[in-house]
Amino acid sequence: MKNKSTIARLLAEEDIFVVNKVMDTAxxxxxxxxxxxxxxxDEISDDxxxxxxxxxxxxxxxxxxDMMNKSIDRKLNHSFVNIxxxxxxxxxxxxxxxxxxxxxxxxxxxxxxxxFFGIGDDDVNNLNLIDRINLYFKMMPxxxxxxxxxxxxxxxxxxxxxxxxxxxxxxxYAFMKEEMEEExxxxxxxxxxxxxxxxxxxxxxxxxxxxxxxxxxDSNDGNEAxxxxxxxxxxxxxxxxxxxxxxNNSGSTDPMGPISDEERIExxxxxxxNEGLKSLADKxxxxxxxxxxxxxxxxxxxxxxxxxLSELKTHYDENSGDSNxxxxxxxxxxxxxxxxxxxxxxxxxxxxxxxSADQYARxxxxxxxxxxxxxxxxxxxxxxxxxxxxxxPGATNxxxxxxxxWSGSMQENIKGTVEQLFQLVMFCRRTKIPFEVFAFTNGxxxxxxxxxxxxxxxxxxxxxxxxxxxxIVINHTTNLLNFFSSKMTLAxxxxxxxxxxxxxxxxxxxxxxxxxxxxxxxYPRRYVLSQxxxxxxxxxxxxxxxxYKKSTRVQKLNTIFLTDGASNSVLGVKSxxxxxxxxxxxxxxxxxxxxxxTNKKYKxxxxxxxxxxxxxxxxxxxNMIGFFLAGRGRHGSIKENAWFHILNGSKITIAQAKAxxxxxxxxxxxxxxxxxxxxxxxxxxxxxxxxxxxxxxxxASKSKLKSAFAKSNKNRIQSRVLLNKFVKLVA
Numbered sequence: 001m002k003n004k005s006t007i008a009r010l011l012a013e014e015d016i017f018v019v020n021k022v023m024d025t026a027x028x029x030x031x032x033x034x035x036x037x038x039x040x041x042d043e044i045s046d047d048x049x050x051x052x053x054x055x056x057x058x059x060x061x062x063x064x065x066d067m068m069n070k071s072i073d074r075k076l077n078h079s080f081v082n083i084x085x086x087x088x089x090x091x092x093x094x095x096x097x098x099x100x101x102x103x104x105x106x107x108x109x110x111x112x113x114x115x116f117f118g119i120g121d122d123d124v125n126n127l128n129l130i131d132r133i134n135l136y137f138k139m140m141p142x143x144x145x146x147x148x149x150x151x152x153x154x155x156x157x158x159x160x161x162x163x164x165x166x167x168x169x170x171x172x173y174a175f176m177k178e179e180m181e182e183e184x185x186x187x188x189x190x191x192x193x194x195x196x197x198x199x200x201x202x203x204x205x206x207x208x209x210x211x212x213x214x215x216x217x218d219s220n221d222g223n224e225a226x227x228x229x230x231x232x233x234x235x236x237x238x239x240x241x242x243x244x245x246x247x248n249n250s251g252s253t254d255p256m257g258p259i260s261d262e263e264r265i266e267x268x269x270x271x272x273x274n275e276g277l278k279s280l281a282d283k284x285x286x287x288x289x290x291x292x293x294x295x296x297x298x299x300x301x302x303x304x305x306x307x308x309l310s311e312l313k314t315h316y317d318e319n320s321g322d323s324n325x326x327x328x329x330x331x332x333x334x335x336x337x338x339x340x341x342x343x344x345x346x347x348x349x350x351x352x353x354x355x356s357a358d359q360y361a362r363x364x365x366x367x368x369x370x371x372x373x374x375x376x377x378x379x380x381x382x383x384x385x386x387x388x389x390x391x392x393p394g395a396t397n398x399x400x401x402x403x404x405x406w407s408g409s410m411q412e413n414i415k416g417t418v419e420q421l422f423q424l425v426m427f428c429r430r431t432k433i434p435f436e437v438f439a440f441t442n443g444x445x446x447x448x449x450x451x452x453x454x455x456x457x458x459x460x461x462x463x464x465x466x467x468x469x470x471x472i473v474i475n476h477t478t479n480l481l482n483f484f485s486s487k488m489t490l491a492x493x494x495x496x497x498x499x500x501x502x503x504x505x506x507x508x509x510x511x512x513x514x515x516x517x518x519x520x521x522x523y524p525r526r527y528v529l530s531q532x533x534x535x536x537x538x539x540x541x542x543x544x545x546x547x548y549k550k551s552t553r554v555q556k557l558n559t560i561f562l563t564d565g566a567s568n569s570v571l572g573v574k575s576x577x578x579x580x581x582x583x584x585x586x587x588x589x590x591x592x593x594x595x596x597x598t599n600k601k602y603k604x605x606x607x608x609x610x611x612x613x614x615x616x617x618x619x620x621x622x623n624m625i626g627f628f629l630a631g632r633g634r635h636g637s638i639k640e641n642a643w644f645h646i647l648n649g650s651k652i653t654i655a656q657a658k659a660x661x662x663x664x665x666x667x668x669x670x671x672x673x674x675x676x677x678x679x680x681x682x683x684x685x686x687x688x689x690x691x692x693x694x695x696x697x698x699x700a701s702k703s704k705l706k707s708a709f710a711k712s713n714k715n716r717i718q719s720r721v722l723l724n725k726f727v728k729l730v731a
Contacts, residue, residue, distance in 0.1 A: 051107020
């Protein structure tokens with residue numbers, strides 16, 4: 001759109017969706033709340049676009065569907081209703097938004113200069129009444145009315161309700177028809193008189209013809225209230241865009257038959273303007289689709305950690321039987337945590353030291369204004385006897401939200417990913433950084449039935465019903481499993497680690513000697529690894545992250561997405577089918593995504609990247625970090641063709657990426673919409689290194705021991721890839 005910020009602010013206050021499409025004229029769909037403007041040719045001016053936008057805002061706010069139906073039922077003339085309704089709603093627009101008055105004036109002046117009203121050099125006062133009313137409310141100068149006509153102009157000026165519009169349209173049409181018939185009868189009578197009578201009647205001022213100016217207002221007296229009110233850019237699709245049944249088609253349109261009333265009582269200016277506006281629309285423009293980000297309540301999609309703990313406990317309690325598997329895995333997780341404590345503690349210490357050093361580096365010293373009594377004896381050589389204080393700038397207060405891919409393709413890497421995740425949770429707990437960990441899935445959902453098998457809950461229809469037209473329909477099967485939270489107690493955290501560990505082990509199908517570990521217990525059905533509703537999850541997280549940042553009062557929020565593949569496609573956009581029923585239209589072709597919170601528009605190149613950009617724009621002071629698990633197989637190596645696609649367009653070569661991955665276990669590349677984007681290995685490449693010094697080093701020299709210790713410590717830190725990168729972000 002070429003609209004200026006004034007229009008954008010007007011629209012931001014209302015529930016209106018603005019689109020630009022390849023079409024003839026502007027429209028406003030009352031049901032879908034969609035304001036459509038053509039894709040204009042370059043020759044159209046800003047004044048004209050702003051005029052049409054303000055005009056359609058009026059219909060959006062004050063024209064109802066009921067009025068359209070009533071107009072059709074009463075078979076009222078389309079142009080009459082349209083012109084009068086436009087006079088009413090534009091009066092309201094200018095009253096509600098005083099700044100729009102000047103926009104209407106400039107816009108109509110620009111259209112008149114193009115002769116879009118089709119009057120050329122003709123005198124406007126030679127036009128019929130409906131055309132003069134139309135031009136009068138469009139601020140055309142010099143429009144005059146007779147005393148009888150002034151009655152209708154005053155009624156039009158004071159229109160308040162839709163019923164008043166319909167009644168006036170009916171009365172005005174009847175008046176013009178009666179005037180026309182009287183004129184025809186007069187002409188017929190005149191034709192029957194002899195030539196002598198014609199001379200007599202020509203100067204008879206008492207006749208009904210009103211041919212002189214005695215009964216015409218020389219000024220707009222009595223109409224000042226309407227002189228600064230503007231009417232309508234009749235776009236042909238405003239309030240009565242029907243199949244033609246809205247007109248009172250009582251006569252024949254056959255060229256060999258009689259001329260109908262509609263052909264004789266028509267609005268020349270209304271028709272001319274419609275055709276003129278069509279000429280400004282660019283019919284050869286590329287068709288654009290629109291997808292609005294819905295305003296969702298994230299709570300409706302989140303399975304909170306207390307619910308998850310309860311469901312997982314029930315599952316494993318009921319299925320443990322005589323198996324030793326639950327106890328064995330509990331000992332595993334305790335051992336894993338104990339082995340990680342030293343390294344995590346070391347990284348916490350490094351984090352605190354680095355944070356403190358940075359604070360002191362930015363510290364400032366100032367005088368307090370109080371004498372330092374202990375320094376008085378140095379007055380001869382010390383000019384500064386006032387006490388000083390050192391001010392430490394407040395360290396940035398961080399928070400973390402991690403969203404984990406809980407899809408089937410994660411199966412072979414899920415155990416290593418969970419190990420990495422546990423390190424991050426332990427670190428945040430130790431440093432008191434607020435955190436939440438979610439796993440996105442569409443496997444948790446299931447419909448609810450009563451005892452007789454009748455459906456009592458149908459989330460799909462509920463979701464579709466609540467979604468507004470033009471908005472992306474969130475898949476009702478999408479859920480976010482809240483596995484970890486800083487609000488958990490330590491006991492709850494340890495239980496959740498145990499449950500998640502058991503699920504990860506079972507998903508990964510790694511070899512175990514069941515005679516030692518016990519018979520494995522299958523995972524809960526609702527926590528199965530499913531598909532990849534990443535895009536739906538990003539939209540849901542937009543709401544959650546905004547609320548979370550506000551509730552925790554963190555200065556900097558670090559949002560981490562960990563995935564191993566592309567997202568499922570979203571369902572599409574809510575629309576209407578040709579029968580007027582709710583429908584979902586797939587998103588394809590050239591599409592613009594609109595954030596309904598910020599009202600910003602984004603051209604889609606990559607769907608997921610665009611959503612990430614919108615999320616970043618919506619929430620201030622937030623790092624968006626992406627981790628991509630690219631490795632496959634036991635060793636977690638990344639294949640050549642995978643590197644080719646990952647690094648496409650990157651400045652890093654495949655050889656450089658491979659060397660970096662071998663050395664550091666992670667490769668940072670240019671953003672894929674994120675602030676930072678990291679490529680991770682898989683398989684053994686994700687395994688946490690808790691190994692200590694080798695027994696062979698017993699009795700080794702001090703320098704060799706020092707080197708071995710440094711290498712061991714480095715391996716421990718580097719193996720904790722997620723934690724290592726997170727620490728560098730928040731320190």
